[in-house]
Amino acid sequence: MTTRESIRPGGRSARVQASVHKAVRGLLSTMDRSDVTIPLIATEAGVTPSTIYRRWGDLPELLADVAVERLRPDAPPRDTGSARTDLTQWAEQYADEMASGIGRAMIRDVLASVGADTGNAGKCCSYTREQVQSIAERARDRGEEFPDVETVIDKLVAPIMYRILFDDVPPTSEKVLSLVESLLPERR
């Protein structure tokens, strides 16, 4: 487990966690990530390095912890009135965010920590599922046809992510559009 807010007693945990996370975000936006070290983060956050080592283990785990938090959507996808536009807009934004330099770095941080701290990648996956799920539910409420969430993952999310991670070419807007269209019933 990475972040244990405050399990039983004792715990200025939350404060330390907040300042460390903040320090990481700040440093990451300022300097090259290969220059970011735990002693540096500790100084910036006003804590001792050993505190960070004991709580997070190592830099990859800390970075992953910060990344999953930043990757968590702050709101459900915008309701645009129809499943087609909901999904289109969400997918475009998802692709843009993930394909950006910072987005890609966060994904890699998350993936790099799997093994040590299982579950980070799973969380990201859940966030995405939840977002798609809420689009799907709205579609259902409107009486629209909408594919299964897992189908959306397979045919839309997975291709976007694969190309971001492995190809150096992020998916173009047209590409994303065509993936979305392939999921939905014929436009009338």
Next chain:
Amino acid sequence: MTTRESIRPGGRSARVQASVHKAVRGLLSTMDRSDVTIPLIATEAGVTPSTIYRRWGDLPELLADVAVERLRPDAPPRDTGSARTDLTQWAEQYADEMASGIGRAMIRDVLASVGADTGNAGKCCSYTREQVQSIAERARDRGEEFPDVETVIDKLVAPIMYRILFDDVPPTSEKVLSLVESLLPERR
């Protein structure tokens, strides 16, 4: 660039590279990866740590270098007589290999090093493309219908990879089969 076999003059490079790679593979199969360090690898390989630091930079890059080499297919996909079975067998094997503990670790090693050494992930992607390409060419030579390589990447490879990386549940054999079937024309 990570491995420069022997660019211009000078170079017992190849020998050192071989023994270091071998040492990494050996250690990785013996012990927990979090216990594998550069000094340890150096000792095992019979070289000095500084040699490794100078050539590879750090552990993630070295691991990535070893991983891409192991990820490179040694032969084109087996010719089973039809595109359907070619693709099915290849996809099953691909999914199995990548979902295995060692496979997942290798993928993560490769992804972790992007940024420092751009191109490792791209290489993996190329290997996959080449494999699919050769199945596609055989299909064409037989006069069979076969989807575009990029379509195969989007609809078969990407979902497999996404689930391996983000979900903890690797795709089942049935899942892979259904992905393959969705790509091919109706079975007669």
Next chain:
DNA sequence: GCCTAAAAGCAAATTATTTGCGTTAGTGAT
């Protein structure tokens, strides 16, 4: 308000990384 235990600080010990410099071994030219 006191007690308790988890979490943080501190500092010493250990381990990993970087770096300057001398040596070695392929390579290409003679």
Next chain:
DNA sequence: ATCACTAACGCAAATAATTTGCTTTTAGGC
């Protein structure tokens, strides 16, 4: 074949990061 050249390696000292034992602080339960 020999020689000169240079990239790559080894060695060891310097620096930086990580681990660890022990002490102190602090939030929560009584």
